[in-house]
Amino acid sequence: MTDSPSDPSPKSLAAFRAEVLAHYREHGRALPWRETHDAYEVLVSEVMLQQTQVSRVEPKYAEFLAAFPDIEALAAAPLAAVLEAWSGLGYNRRAVSLKRLAEVVVAEHGGAVPRDPVVLATLPGIGKATASAIVTYAFEALAPFIETNVRAAFLHHFFADADDVPDRDVLPIVEATWDRECPREWGYALMDYGTHLKRTLPNPSRRSRHHTRQSRFEGSDRQARGAFLRALVREGALTVDGLAEGAGIDPARAERLLGDLEREGFFVRESDGLWAVGA
DNA sequence: TTCCGGAGTT
DNA sequence: AACTCCGGAA
Known part of the structure:
Protein backbone atom coordinates (compact mmCIF):
# COMPACT_ATOMS: atom_id res chain seq x y z
CA MET A 1 0.00 0.00 0.00
CA THR A 2 1.27 3.47 -0.79
CA ASP A 3 -0.25 5.37 2.08
CA SER A 4 -1.23 3.68 5.29
CA PRO A 5 -4.10 5.27 7.17
CA SER A 6 -3.33 7.37 10.11
CA ASP A 7 -5.46 5.98 12.92
CA PRO A 8 -8.75 7.76 12.17
CA SER A 9 -9.89 10.11 14.90
CA PRO A 10 -13.25 9.59 16.59
CA LYS A 11 -14.31 12.77 14.85
CA SER A 12 -13.55 11.47 11.35
CA LEU A 13 -15.31 8.19 12.19
CA ALA A 14 -18.38 10.18 13.22
CA ALA A 15 -18.21 12.27 10.04
CA PHE A 16 -18.12 9.13 7.93
CA ARG A 17 -21.12 7.68 9.75
CA ALA A 18 -23.04 10.92 9.31
CA GLU A 19 -22.32 11.03 5.59
CA VAL A 20 -23.37 7.42 5.01
CA LEU A 21 -26.58 7.86 7.00
CA ALA A 22 -27.43 11.17 5.31
CA HIS A 23 -27.06 9.50 1.92
CA TYR A 24 -29.29 6.66 3.09
CA ARG A 25 -32.03 8.99 4.32
CA GLU A 26 -32.04 10.74 0.97
CA HIS A 27 -31.32 7.89 -1.47
CA GLY A 28 -31.89 4.60 0.37
CA ARG A 29 -33.21 1.92 -1.96
CA ALA A 30 -36.42 -0.02 -1.34
CA LEU A 31 -35.53 -3.60 -2.29
CA PRO A 32 -37.74 -6.67 -1.92
CA TRP A 33 -35.36 -8.52 0.43
CA ARG A 34 -35.29 -5.49 2.70
CA GLU A 35 -38.98 -5.97 3.44
CA THR A 36 -38.57 -9.32 5.17
CA HIS A 37 -36.87 -10.74 8.23
CA GLU A 140 -30.45 -7.83 13.51
CA ALA A 141 -27.20 -9.24 14.89
CA LEU A 142 -24.00 -7.24 15.32
CA ALA A 143 -21.70 -8.86 12.74
CA PRO A 144 -19.50 -6.43 10.77
CA PHE A 145 -18.39 -7.71 7.37
CA ILE A 146 -16.49 -6.63 4.29
CA GLU A 147 -17.79 -7.03 0.76
CA THR A 148 -17.41 -4.88 -2.32
CA ASN A 149 -19.72 -2.00 -1.31
CA VAL A 150 -18.25 -1.83 2.18
CA ARG A 151 -14.77 -1.81 0.62
CA ALA A 152 -15.74 0.99 -1.73
CA ALA A 153 -17.12 3.13 1.09
CA PHE A 154 -14.13 2.71 3.40
CA LEU A 155 -11.44 2.92 0.73
CA HIS A 156 -12.99 6.13 -0.55
CA HIS A 157 -13.27 7.73 2.86
CA PHE A 158 -10.28 6.44 4.83
CA PHE A 159 -7.79 5.34 2.15
CA ALA A 160 -8.27 8.05 -0.46
CA ASP A 161 -4.64 8.11 -1.64
CA ALA A 162 -3.75 4.50 -0.91
CA ASP A 163 -3.39 1.61 -3.30
CA ASP A 164 -3.25 -2.17 -2.86
CA VAL A 165 -5.09 -1.94 0.48
CA PRO A 166 -5.58 -5.27 2.28
CA ASP A 167 -8.84 -5.98 4.10
CA ARG A 168 -6.76 -6.48 7.22
CA ASP A 169 -6.23 -2.71 7.27
CA VAL A 170 -9.87 -1.91 6.53
CA LEU A 171 -11.54 -4.23 9.02
CA PRO A 172 -10.66 -2.35 12.25
CA ILE A 173 -12.28 0.81 10.87
CA VAL A 174 -15.31 -1.14 9.66
CA GLU A 175 -15.72 -2.55 13.16
CA ALA A 176 -15.19 0.81 14.85
CA THR A 177 -17.93 2.47 12.79
CA TRP A 178 -20.49 -0.36 12.70
CA ASP A 179 -23.83 0.67 14.15
CA ARG A 180 -24.53 -1.08 17.47
CA GLU A 181 -28.20 -0.08 17.67
CA CYS A 182 -29.48 -0.69 14.12
CA PRO A 183 -26.96 -2.92 12.34
CA ARG A 184 -29.51 -3.90 9.69
CA GLU A 185 -30.16 -0.31 8.61
CA TRP A 186 -26.44 0.44 8.82
CA GLY A 187 -25.76 -2.44 6.46
CA TYR A 188 -28.33 -1.13 3.98
CA ALA A 189 -26.87 2.37 4.30
CA LEU A 190 -23.34 1.10 3.60
CA MET A 191 -24.53 -0.90 0.57
CA ASP A 192 -26.31 2.10 -0.92
CA TYR A 193 -23.43 4.47 -0.22
CA GLY A 194 -20.87 2.09 -1.74
CA THR A 195 -23.08 1.55 -4.79
CA HIS A 196 -23.47 5.30 -5.15
CA LEU A 197 -19.69 5.81 -5.07
CA LYS A 198 -19.16 3.17 -7.74
CA ARG A 199 -21.73 4.88 -9.96
CA THR A 200 -20.13 8.28 -9.62
CA LEU A 201 -16.40 7.49 -9.35
CA PRO A 202 -13.92 4.96 -10.65
CA ASN A 203 -14.71 1.96 -8.46
CA PRO A 204 -12.75 2.55 -5.22
CA SER A 205 -12.64 -1.22 -4.69
CA ARG A 206 -10.15 -1.45 -7.54
CA ARG A 207 -7.61 -0.13 -5.05
CA SER A 208 -8.18 -3.16 -2.82
CA ARG A 209 -5.37 -5.72 -2.66
CA HIS A 210 -8.10 -8.30 -3.28
CA HIS A 211 -9.34 -6.79 -6.54
CA THR A 212 -8.88 -8.99 -9.61
CA ARG A 213 -9.89 -8.80 -13.25
CA GLN A 214 -11.63 -11.70 -14.93
CA SER A 215 -10.34 -13.66 -17.89
CA ARG A 216 -12.21 -13.32 -21.17
CA PHE A 217 -15.54 -15.14 -21.44
CA GLU A 218 -15.55 -15.90 -25.17
CA GLY A 219 -14.17 -19.41 -25.67
CA SER A 220 -13.81 -20.01 -21.94
CA ASP A 221 -14.69 -23.08 -19.91
CA ARG A 222 -17.31 -20.92 -18.19
CA GLN A 223 -19.04 -20.31 -21.50
CA ALA A 224 -19.06 -24.01 -22.42
CA ARG A 225 -20.26 -25.05 -18.95
CA GLY A 226 -23.10 -22.56 -19.16
CA ALA A 227 -24.07 -23.94 -22.58
CA PHE A 228 -24.02 -27.54 -21.26
CA LEU A 229 -26.21 -26.59 -18.34
CA ARG A 230 -28.80 -24.83 -20.46
CA ALA A 231 -28.87 -27.75 -22.90
CA LEU A 232 -29.37 -30.40 -20.22
CA VAL A 233 -31.99 -28.40 -18.30
CA ARG A 234 -33.86 -28.02 -21.59
CA GLU A 235 -33.39 -31.50 -23.09
CA GLY A 236 -33.24 -33.70 -19.98
CA ALA A 237 -30.45 -35.97 -21.24
CA LEU A 238 -27.83 -35.80 -23.99
CA THR A 239 -24.72 -37.63 -25.21
CA VAL A 240 -21.22 -36.18 -24.94
CA ASP A 241 -21.19 -35.66 -28.70
CA GLY A 242 -24.57 -33.94 -28.62
CA LEU A 243 -23.42 -31.61 -25.88
CA ALA A 244 -20.09 -30.91 -27.60
CA GLU A 245 -21.76 -30.13 -30.90
CA GLY A 246 -24.33 -27.87 -29.27
CA ALA A 247 -21.59 -25.90 -27.52
CA GLY A 248 -19.34 -25.87 -30.59
CA ILE A 249 -16.39 -27.55 -28.86
CA ASP A 250 -14.52 -30.79 -29.41
CA PRO A 251 -15.66 -33.99 -27.63
CA ALA A 252 -12.42 -34.44 -25.63
CA ARG A 253 -12.82 -31.03 -24.05
CA ALA A 254 -16.52 -31.70 -23.48
CA GLU A 255 -15.62 -34.95 -21.70
CA ARG A 256 -13.23 -33.11 -19.38
CA LEU A 257 -15.75 -30.36 -18.57
CA LEU A 258 -18.50 -32.91 -17.95
CA GLY A 259 -16.22 -34.69 -15.47
CA ASP A 260 -15.72 -31.38 -13.65
CA LEU A 261 -19.45 -30.70 -13.61
CA GLU A 262 -20.12 -34.22 -12.34
CA ARG A 263 -17.67 -33.78 -9.44
CA GLU A 264 -19.26 -30.43 -8.59
CA GLY A 265 -22.68 -32.07 -8.28
CA PHE A 266 -24.35 -30.67 -11.40
CA PHE A 267 -24.60 -33.75 -13.61
CA VAL A 268 -24.71 -37.53 -13.47
CA ARG A 269 -23.61 -40.00 -16.12
CA GLU A 270 -26.46 -42.43 -16.53
CA SER A 271 -26.08 -46.17 -17.17
CA ASP A 272 -26.75 -45.73 -20.91
CA GLY A 273 -23.93 -43.15 -21.13
CA LEU A 274 -26.27 -40.19 -21.42
CA TRP A 275 -25.63 -37.13 -19.28
CA ALA A 276 -28.40 -35.60 -17.16
CA VAL A 277 -28.83 -33.06 -14.39
CA GLY A 278 -28.31 -34.68 -10.98
CA ALA A 279 -30.89 -35.17 -8.24
C1' DT B 1 -13.95 -4.91 -25.33
C1' DT B 2 -14.32 -3.88 -20.34
C1' DC B 3 -16.79 -4.05 -16.31
C1' DC B 4 -18.46 -6.45 -11.88
C1' DG B 5 -18.06 -10.14 -7.71
C1' DG B 6 -17.67 -14.14 -2.76
C1' DA B 7 -16.78 -19.08 -2.16
C1' DG B 8 -14.15 -23.08 -2.70
C1' DT B 9 -10.19 -25.57 -4.17
C1' DT B 10 -5.49 -26.28 -4.40
C1' DA C 1 -1.85 -16.71 -2.42
C1' DA C 2 -3.56 -17.81 -6.82
C1' DC C 3 -7.02 -19.51 -9.60
C1' DT C 4 -11.71 -20.77 -11.14
C1' DC C 5 -16.48 -19.95 -11.61
C1' DC C 6 -21.24 -16.82 -15.17
C1' DG C 7 -23.84 -13.61 -17.82
C1' DG C 8 -25.46 -9.26 -19.12
C1' DA C 9 -24.76 -4.23 -19.29
C1' DA C 10 -22.10 -0.26 -20.74
Whole structure:
Protein backbone atom coordinates (compact mmCIF):
# COMPACT_ATOMS: atom_id res chain seq x y z
CA MET A 1 0.00 0.00 0.00
CA THR A 2 1.27 3.47 -0.79
CA ASP A 3 -0.25 5.37 2.08
CA SER A 4 -1.23 3.68 5.29
CA PRO A 5 -4.10 5.27 7.17
CA SER A 6 -3.33 7.37 10.11
CA ASP A 7 -5.46 5.98 12.92
CA PRO A 8 -8.75 7.76 12.17
CA SER A 9 -9.89 10.11 14.90
CA PRO A 10 -13.25 9.59 16.59
CA LYS A 11 -14.31 12.77 14.85
CA SER A 12 -13.55 11.47 11.35
CA LEU A 13 -15.31 8.19 12.19
CA ALA A 14 -18.38 10.18 13.22
CA ALA A 15 -18.21 12.27 10.04
CA PHE A 16 -18.12 9.13 7.93
CA ARG A 17 -21.12 7.68 9.75
CA ALA A 18 -23.04 10.92 9.31
CA GLU A 19 -22.32 11.03 5.59
CA VAL A 20 -23.37 7.42 5.01
CA LEU A 21 -26.58 7.86 7.00
CA ALA A 22 -27.43 11.17 5.31
CA HIS A 23 -27.06 9.50 1.92
CA TYR A 24 -29.29 6.66 3.09
CA ARG A 25 -32.03 8.99 4.32
CA GLU A 26 -32.04 10.74 0.97
CA HIS A 27 -31.32 7.89 -1.47
CA GLY A 28 -31.89 4.60 0.37
CA ARG A 29 -33.21 1.92 -1.96
CA ALA A 30 -36.42 -0.02 -1.34
CA LEU A 31 -35.53 -3.60 -2.29
CA PRO A 32 -37.74 -6.67 -1.92
CA TRP A 33 -35.36 -8.52 0.43
CA ARG A 34 -35.29 -5.49 2.70
CA GLU A 35 -38.98 -5.97 3.44
CA THR A 36 -38.57 -9.32 5.17
CA HIS A 37 -36.87 -10.74 8.23
CA ASP A 38 -37.53 -14.31 7.07
CA ALA A 39 -34.12 -15.97 7.35
CA TYR A 40 -34.67 -18.23 4.33
CA GLU A 41 -35.67 -15.31 2.13
CA VAL A 42 -32.73 -13.23 3.36
CA LEU A 43 -30.38 -16.15 2.77
CA VAL A 44 -31.62 -16.65 -0.80
CA SER A 45 -31.15 -12.95 -1.54
CA GLU A 46 -27.62 -12.88 -0.11
CA VAL A 47 -26.50 -15.92 -2.09
CA MET A 48 -27.94 -14.38 -5.27
CA LEU A 49 -26.22 -11.08 -4.51
CA GLN A 50 -22.81 -12.71 -3.97
CA GLN A 51 -21.61 -12.16 -7.52
CA THR A 52 -24.53 -10.48 -9.16
CA GLN A 53 -25.72 -6.89 -9.37
CA VAL A 54 -28.98 -5.86 -7.73
CA SER A 55 -30.64 -5.08 -11.07
CA ARG A 56 -30.18 -8.67 -12.18
CA VAL A 57 -31.15 -10.25 -8.87
CA GLU A 58 -34.36 -8.30 -8.39
CA PRO A 59 -36.58 -10.13 -10.93
CA LYS A 60 -35.05 -13.56 -10.25
CA TYR A 61 -35.53 -13.26 -6.49
CA ALA A 62 -39.33 -13.08 -6.66
CA GLU A 63 -39.43 -15.88 -9.24
CA PHE A 64 -37.22 -18.13 -7.16
CA LEU A 65 -39.26 -17.64 -3.99
CA ALA A 66 -42.49 -18.25 -5.89
CA ALA A 67 -41.07 -21.58 -7.10
CA PHE A 68 -39.48 -22.51 -3.72
CA PRO A 69 -41.44 -20.61 -1.06
CA ASP A 70 -39.68 -22.17 1.94
CA ILE A 71 -36.57 -24.12 2.73
CA GLU A 72 -38.46 -27.43 2.81
CA ALA A 73 -39.68 -26.82 -0.73
CA LEU A 74 -36.15 -26.07 -1.90
CA ALA A 75 -34.78 -29.16 -0.16
CA ALA A 76 -37.40 -31.36 -1.82
CA ALA A 77 -37.10 -29.82 -5.29
CA PRO A 78 -35.36 -31.50 -8.23
CA LEU A 79 -31.96 -29.93 -8.89
CA ALA A 80 -32.96 -29.29 -12.51
CA ALA A 81 -35.84 -27.09 -11.34
CA VAL A 82 -33.51 -25.11 -9.08
CA LEU A 83 -30.98 -24.63 -11.88
CA GLU A 84 -33.75 -23.53 -14.22
CA ALA A 85 -34.92 -20.93 -11.71
CA TRP A 86 -31.30 -19.80 -11.34
CA SER A 87 -30.66 -19.40 -15.06
CA GLY A 88 -29.43 -15.94 -15.97
CA LEU A 89 -27.76 -15.30 -12.63
CA GLY A 90 -24.47 -16.99 -13.48
CA TYR A 91 -22.02 -18.85 -11.25
CA ASN A 92 -24.40 -21.79 -11.15
CA ARG A 93 -22.45 -23.58 -8.42
CA ARG A 94 -24.29 -21.22 -6.09
CA ALA A 95 -27.59 -22.88 -7.06
CA VAL A 96 -26.21 -26.36 -6.39
CA SER A 97 -24.84 -25.17 -3.03
CA LEU A 98 -28.12 -23.47 -2.11
CA LYS A 99 -30.10 -26.65 -2.78
CA ARG A 100 -27.61 -28.72 -0.73
CA LEU A 101 -27.75 -26.12 2.04
CA ALA A 102 -31.53 -26.48 2.17
CA GLU A 103 -31.18 -30.25 2.48
CA VAL A 104 -28.71 -29.86 5.36
CA VAL A 105 -30.77 -27.25 7.21
CA VAL A 106 -33.92 -29.39 6.95
CA ALA A 107 -32.14 -32.61 7.94
CA GLU A 108 -29.87 -31.27 10.68
CA HIS A 109 -31.38 -28.01 11.94
CA GLY A 110 -35.10 -28.78 11.84
CA GLY A 111 -35.52 -26.39 8.91
CA ALA A 112 -34.34 -23.36 10.93
CA VAL A 113 -31.53 -21.27 9.46
CA PRO A 114 -28.73 -21.22 12.08
CA ARG A 115 -28.36 -17.91 13.93
CA ASP A 116 -24.63 -18.32 14.55
CA PRO A 117 -22.48 -16.95 11.70
CA VAL A 118 -19.77 -19.50 12.50
CA VAL A 119 -22.27 -22.32 11.99
CA LEU A 120 -23.73 -20.62 8.91
CA ALA A 121 -20.27 -20.39 7.35
CA THR A 122 -19.94 -24.18 7.49
CA LEU A 123 -22.94 -24.55 5.15
CA PRO A 124 -22.39 -25.00 1.39
CA GLY A 125 -21.92 -21.71 -0.48
CA ILE A 126 -21.84 -19.58 2.67
CA GLY A 127 -18.58 -17.87 3.58
CA LYS A 128 -17.77 -15.34 6.26
CA ALA A 129 -19.18 -12.28 4.49
CA THR A 130 -22.46 -13.94 3.52
CA ALA A 131 -22.90 -15.48 6.98
CA SER A 132 -22.46 -12.08 8.61
CA ALA A 133 -24.81 -10.40 6.12
CA ILE A 134 -27.50 -13.02 6.79
CA VAL A 135 -27.44 -12.61 10.59
CA THR A 136 -27.30 -8.83 10.19
CA TYR A 137 -30.40 -8.64 8.00
CA ALA A 138 -32.43 -11.59 9.30
CA PHE A 139 -31.63 -11.44 13.02
CA GLU A 140 -30.45 -7.83 13.51
CA ALA A 141 -27.20 -9.24 14.89
CA LEU A 142 -24.00 -7.24 15.32
CA ALA A 143 -21.70 -8.86 12.74
CA PRO A 144 -19.50 -6.43 10.77
CA PHE A 145 -18.39 -7.71 7.37
CA ILE A 146 -16.49 -6.63 4.29
CA GLU A 147 -17.79 -7.03 0.76
CA THR A 148 -17.41 -4.88 -2.32
CA ASN A 149 -19.72 -2.00 -1.31
CA VAL A 150 -18.25 -1.83 2.18
CA ARG A 151 -14.77 -1.81 0.62
CA ALA A 152 -15.74 0.99 -1.73
CA ALA A 153 -17.12 3.13 1.09
CA PHE A 154 -14.13 2.71 3.40
CA LEU A 155 -11.44 2.92 0.73
CA HIS A 156 -12.99 6.13 -0.55
CA HIS A 157 -13.27 7.73 2.86
CA PHE A 158 -10.28 6.44 4.83
CA PHE A 159 -7.79 5.34 2.15
CA ALA A 160 -8.27 8.05 -0.46
CA ASP A 161 -4.64 8.11 -1.64
CA ALA A 162 -3.75 4.50 -0.91
CA ASP A 163 -3.39 1.61 -3.30
CA ASP A 164 -3.25 -2.17 -2.86
CA VAL A 165 -5.09 -1.94 0.48
CA PRO A 166 -5.58 -5.27 2.28
CA ASP A 167 -8.84 -5.98 4.10
CA ARG A 168 -6.76 -6.48 7.22
CA ASP A 169 -6.23 -2.71 7.27
CA VAL A 170 -9.87 -1.91 6.53
CA LEU A 171 -11.54 -4.23 9.02
CA PRO A 172 -10.66 -2.35 12.25
CA ILE A 173 -12.28 0.81 10.87
CA VAL A 174 -15.31 -1.14 9.66
CA GLU A 175 -15.72 -2.55 13.16
CA ALA A 176 -15.19 0.81 14.85
CA THR A 177 -17.93 2.47 12.79
CA TRP A 178 -20.49 -0.36 12.70
CA ASP A 179 -23.83 0.67 14.15
CA ARG A 180 -24.53 -1.08 17.47
CA GLU A 181 -28.20 -0.08 17.67
CA CYS A 182 -29.48 -0.69 14.12
CA PRO A 183 -26.96 -2.92 12.34
CA ARG A 184 -29.51 -3.90 9.69
CA GLU A 185 -30.16 -0.31 8.61
CA TRP A 186 -26.44 0.44 8.82
CA GLY A 187 -25.76 -2.44 6.46
CA TYR A 188 -28.33 -1.13 3.98
CA ALA A 189 -26.87 2.37 4.30
CA LEU A 190 -23.34 1.10 3.60
CA MET A 191 -24.53 -0.90 0.57
CA ASP A 192 -26.31 2.10 -0.92
CA TYR A 193 -23.43 4.47 -0.22
CA GLY A 194 -20.87 2.09 -1.74
CA THR A 195 -23.08 1.55 -4.79
CA HIS A 196 -23.47 5.30 -5.15
CA LEU A 197 -19.69 5.81 -5.07
CA LYS A 198 -19.16 3.17 -7.74
CA ARG A 199 -21.73 4.88 -9.96
CA THR A 200 -20.13 8.28 -9.62
CA LEU A 201 -16.40 7.49 -9.35
CA PRO A 202 -13.92 4.96 -10.65
CA ASN A 203 -14.71 1.96 -8.46
CA PRO A 204 -12.75 2.55 -5.22
CA SER A 205 -12.64 -1.22 -4.69
CA ARG A 206 -10.15 -1.45 -7.54
CA ARG A 207 -7.61 -0.13 -5.05
CA SER A 208 -8.18 -3.16 -2.82
CA ARG A 209 -5.37 -5.72 -2.66
CA HIS A 210 -8.10 -8.30 -3.28
CA HIS A 211 -9.34 -6.79 -6.54
CA THR A 212 -8.88 -8.99 -9.61
CA ARG A 213 -9.89 -8.80 -13.25
CA GLN A 214 -11.63 -11.70 -14.93
CA SER A 215 -10.34 -13.66 -17.89
CA ARG A 216 -12.21 -13.32 -21.17
CA PHE A 217 -15.54 -15.14 -21.44
CA GLU A 218 -15.55 -15.90 -25.17
CA GLY A 219 -14.17 -19.41 -25.67
CA SER A 220 -13.81 -20.01 -21.94
CA ASP A 221 -14.69 -23.08 -19.91
CA ARG A 222 -17.31 -20.92 -18.19
CA GLN A 223 -19.04 -20.31 -21.50
CA ALA A 224 -19.06 -24.01 -22.42
CA ARG A 225 -20.26 -25.05 -18.95
CA GLY A 226 -23.10 -22.56 -19.16
CA ALA A 227 -24.07 -23.94 -22.58
CA PHE A 228 -24.02 -27.54 -21.26
CA LEU A 229 -26.21 -26.59 -18.34
CA ARG A 230 -28.80 -24.83 -20.46
CA ALA A 231 -28.87 -27.75 -22.90
CA LEU A 232 -29.37 -30.40 -20.22
CA VAL A 233 -31.99 -28.40 -18.30
CA ARG A 234 -33.86 -28.02 -21.59
CA GLU A 235 -33.39 -31.50 -23.09
CA GLY A 236 -33.24 -33.70 -19.98
CA ALA A 237 -30.45 -35.97 -21.24
CA LEU A 238 -27.83 -35.80 -23.99
CA THR A 239 -24.72 -37.63 -25.21
CA VAL A 240 -21.22 -36.18 -24.94
CA ASP A 241 -21.19 -35.66 -28.70
CA GLY A 242 -24.57 -33.94 -28.62
CA LEU A 243 -23.42 -31.61 -25.88
CA ALA A 244 -20.09 -30.91 -27.60
CA GLU A 245 -21.76 -30.13 -30.90
CA GLY A 246 -24.33 -27.87 -29.27
CA ALA A 247 -21.59 -25.90 -27.52
CA GLY A 248 -19.34 -25.87 -30.59
CA ILE A 249 -16.39 -27.55 -28.86
CA ASP A 250 -14.52 -30.79 -29.41
CA PRO A 251 -15.66 -33.99 -27.63
CA ALA A 252 -12.42 -34.44 -25.63
CA ARG A 253 -12.82 -31.03 -24.05
CA ALA A 254 -16.52 -31.70 -23.48
CA GLU A 255 -15.62 -34.95 -21.70
CA ARG A 256 -13.23 -33.11 -19.38
CA LEU A 257 -15.75 -30.36 -18.57
CA LEU A 258 -18.50 -32.91 -17.95
CA GLY A 259 -16.22 -34.69 -15.47
CA ASP A 260 -15.72 -31.38 -13.65
CA LEU A 261 -19.45 -30.70 -13.61
CA GLU A 262 -20.12 -34.22 -12.34
CA ARG A 263 -17.67 -33.78 -9.44
CA GLU A 264 -19.26 -30.43 -8.59
CA GLY A 265 -22.68 -32.07 -8.28
CA PHE A 266 -24.35 -30.67 -11.40
CA PHE A 267 -24.60 -33.75 -13.61
CA VAL A 268 -24.71 -37.53 -13.47
CA ARG A 269 -23.61 -40.00 -16.12
CA GLU A 270 -26.46 -42.43 -16.53
CA SER A 271 -26.08 -46.17 -17.17
CA ASP A 272 -26.75 -45.73 -20.91
CA GLY A 273 -23.93 -43.15 -21.13
CA LEU A 274 -26.27 -40.19 -21.42
CA TRP A 275 -25.63 -37.13 -19.28
CA ALA A 276 -28.40 -35.60 -17.16
CA VAL A 277 -28.83 -33.06 -14.39
CA GLY A 278 -28.31 -34.68 -10.98
CA ALA A 279 -30.89 -35.17 -8.24
C1' DT B 1 -13.95 -4.91 -25.33
C1' DT B 2 -14.32 -3.88 -20.34
C1' DC B 3 -16.79 -4.05 -16.31
C1' DC B 4 -18.46 -6.45 -11.88
C1' DG B 5 -18.06 -10.14 -7.71
C1' DG B 6 -17.67 -14.14 -2.76
C1' DA B 7 -16.78 -19.08 -2.16
C1' DG B 8 -14.15 -23.08 -2.70
C1' DT B 9 -10.19 -25.57 -4.17
C1' DT B 10 -5.49 -26.28 -4.40
C1' DA C 1 -1.85 -16.71 -2.42
C1' DA C 2 -3.56 -17.81 -6.82
C1' DC C 3 -7.02 -19.51 -9.60
C1' DT C 4 -11.71 -20.77 -11.14
C1' DC C 5 -16.48 -19.95 -11.61
C1' DC C 6 -21.24 -16.82 -15.17
C1' DG C 7 -23.84 -13.61 -17.82
C1' DG C 8 -25.46 -9.26 -19.12
C1' DA C 9 -24.76 -4.23 -19.29
C1' DA C 10 -22.10 -0.26 -20.74
